[in-house]
Amino acid sequence: MRGEFELIARYFAPLAAGTDGAFGLLDDAAVIPPLPGRHLVYTSDTIASGVHYLPDDPADDVARKLLRVNLSDLAAMGARPEGYLLNTAFQPDVQEDWIAGFAAGLAGDQDSYAVRLWGGDTTRTHGATVLSLTAVGSVPQGRCLRRAGARTGDNIYVSGTIGDAAFGLKAAQGELSDALDEPALATLIDRYRRPRPRVALGQGLLERGLATAALDISDGLVADLAHLCAASGVAAEVTAAAVPLSTPVQRLVEGDSRALSTALTAGDDYELVFAVPPGRQDAVLALARELDLPLTRIGQLRAGSGVAVRGPDGELLETGAAGWQHF
Amino acid sequence: MRGEFELIARYFAPLAAGTDGAFGLLDDAAVIPPLPGRHLVYTSDTIASGVHYLPDDPADDVARKLLRVNLSDLAAMGARPEGYLLNTAFQPDVQEDWIAGFAAGLAGDQDSYAVRLWGGDTTRTHGATVLSLTAVGSVPQGRCLRRAGARTGDNIYVSGTIGDAAFGLKAAQGELSDALDEPALATLIDRYRRPRPRVALGQGLLERGLATAALDISDGLVADLAHLCAASGVAAEVTAAAVPLSTPVQRLVEGDSRALSTALTAGDDYELVFAVPPGRQDAVLALARELDLPLTRIGQLRAGSGVAVRGPDGELLETGAAGWQHF
Incomplete structure (x- = not known):
């Protein structure tokens, strides 16, 4: 294993190339010029081994997940990604191979999402690996x-x-091998390990003034929609049959009606849920076509509070707990 | 123990009060207006229980240390603190009292250093607590x-x-009880637990154009001065007798000559080391008086590379390893 400074020079400094003010990660801090006419958007997320990812998830996927869950928060604000700071506390038995894979995952995603490393910290912990990332984005002023x-x-x-991500976690833990074939399992596991932050969608909704509110689904559709309702002072009525499900999840729901509740309430989808004024349906469909991304109407906002999910006969479905919490 | 959202609302949201764009920590990200005529400065540090602080250090001191080591990096750039993002991964047996104390430490320091919480993440880990903080500061453009x-x-x-901090760590571990009296031990432990980031000094040096280079001492004076020399392409000659030592450390050095080497090479001081062109001594002394902070000349830069420390008879002292590394 190389020393701390050698690890930084070999694996992390290349991720800062192209940003003059990152000084090759060789100074105490990065200095970044302001962006004329834009405000800055800050978000920060932590993932811990055994809590937010499985200890044997591939290192490059762990890196992608860490970056992408942060980019998903930027997407929820309609922000364009600009840069990020990375904090790694590696567990005692970490191997250099793992760090190399982790950095390779970041390198791939930096190109995909046009974002660069600005700084961070490389440390050790006596416990399980904990990874934090602070992403900086920007939005048009105001x-x-x-x-x-x-x-x-x-x-x-x-x-x-x-x-998909909820069942991808189960698939990664070997729970769904009887219910689905290998390609379907692989699709779900990929969705769990590699969320797709909807950054182009967020920016599109903001630029076109289409959404009155939005957030990304990290705690589960019902719980996150409840957050939107609480913040906006409205209620939501969702039609369960309208919620878009992938083919593998459709198959699971056909085999077990409880699977629908899991799909609606489990976290980690990192899709956007957003509200659009009536009459803008065509503009939403146009954006969906441009982005080659399904945007599906699942219900409507009403006066009141809370989220109601209606089944095929109009009955209220029991969706259980209000989403994932750490405490 | 309260739930995640209740913990955030009770302990962390109050730290974000006064920053409109932090949205009471209730949205996906913070939105911060640019600062006219200023560039932004970003730094990020992680501290892990049992590595960077002792598991039984008081929670409020752990919080102060986390914030202050980041502010020290801002100080090293001459930056003014603006805001910060906080990532907490608490160990399984964390008590709400500990979180309350941790937040209280941040609250106290927010007032001392005129900085506010902008966002973050509150999570759990299966291992030891890991805490990360990203600080944002600003400098005059260019x-x-x-x-x-x-x-x-x-x-x-x-x-x-x-x-002081190196011996403060030893004192906190009960190692110096024979050598020093209680008040001296308490002074050193305080210096270990509560570093003083020199933010006013950094800004003063920058505003007055006094320093040609600077950094904060986190790896040890010799190692960090070596970083300055490497980045600047010069060598340093330090006079050991000129290095300012507190009264307790002076006493330790008198009793054991190896203690001087510890003082010169151990980390965690979070003082600034900086280079000043010849002829500006009076301006440095004036700044020291204004800040009520000793600023001491310890040596001079020469052509070459590396750091040489000379003892009382002009001999080169052996300063041992090149500072703390995590790997």
């Missing part, structure tokens, strides 16, 4: 998507498909 | 202190006293 702002009558949309 | 820029002939200065 504008951003928020959880507050949605109004009664707005339609509720989600991007992509819902519930 | 100006900052760096490690590079020092020139042959510049005088080398340090702020405060050197080595």
Whole structure:
């Protein structure tokens, strides 16, 4: 294993190349010029081994997940990614191979999402690996998507498909091998390990003034939609049959009705849920086509509070707990 | 123990009060307006229980240390603190009292250093607590202190006293009880647990154009001065007798000559070491008086590379390893 400074020079400094003010990670801090006409957007997320990812998940996927869950928060604000700071506390038995794989995952995603490393810290812990990342984005001055702002009558949309990550976790733990074939399992595991932050969608919604409120689904669709409702002072009525499900998840739901509740309430989808004023449906569909990303109307906002999910016969479905919490 | 959202609302949201764009920590990210005429400065540090602080250190001191080591990096660039993001991964047996104490430490320091919480993440780990913080500061456009820029002939200065934290760690571990009395031990432990980031000094050096290069001492005086020399392409000659020592450390050095080497090479001082062109001594002394902070000339930069420390008879002292590394 190389020393701390050698590890930084070999694996992390290349990720800072192209940003003059990062000084090759050789100074105490990075100095970044302001962006004319734009405000800065800051978010920060931590993932811990055995809590937010499986200890045997590939290192490059762990890195992608760490970066992407942060980019997903930027997407929820309609922000464009600019740079990030990385904090690693590696467990005692970490191997240099793992660090190399981790850095390779970041390098790949930096190109995909046009974002660069600005700084950070490389340390050890006596316990399990803990990884934190602070992402910096930007929005046009005075504008951003928020959880507050949605109004009664707005339609509720989600991007992509819902519930894949929850079943991907089960698949990665070997639970679904009887129910699905290998390609379906691989698809779900990929969705769990490599969330797709909807950064282009967030920026598109903001630029076109389409969404009155938005957030990303990290705690589960029902719980996160409840956050939007609480912040906006409205209620949501969701039609379960309208919620977009991938083919593997459809198959699971057909075999076990409880699977639908899992899809609606489990976290880690990192899709956006957003509210759109009535009459803008065509503009949403146009954006969906441009981005080649399904944007599906799943319900409507009403006066009141809370989230109601209606089944095929109009009955209220029991969706259980209000999403994932760490405490 | 409260739930995650209740913990955030009770202990962390109050730290974000007064920053409109932090949205009470209730949104996905913070939105911060640019600062006219200023560039932004970013730094990030992690501290892990049992590595960077002792598991039984008081929670409020752990919080102060986390914030202050980051502010020290801002100080080294001459930056003014603006805001910060906090990432906590608490160990399984954390008590709410500990979190309350941790937040209280941050609250106290926010007032001392005029900085506010902008966002973060509150999570758990299966291992030992790991805490990360990303600090954002600002400098006048186009100006900052760096490690590079020092020139042959510049005088080398340090702020405060050197080595207190290293012996404070030993004192906290009960190692120095025979050598020092209670008040001296308490002084050293305080210096270990509560570093004083020299933010006013950094800004003063930058505003007055006094320092050609600077950094904060986190790896040890000799190792960090070596970083400055490497970045600037110069060598340093330090007079051991000139290095400012607190009264307790002086007493230890008198009793054991190896203690001087510890003072010069151990980390965690969080004082600034900086280079000043010859002829600016009076301006440095004036700044020291204004800040009520000792600024002491400890040597001079020469052509060449590396750091030489000379003892009382002009002999080269052996200063041992090149400072603390995590790997």
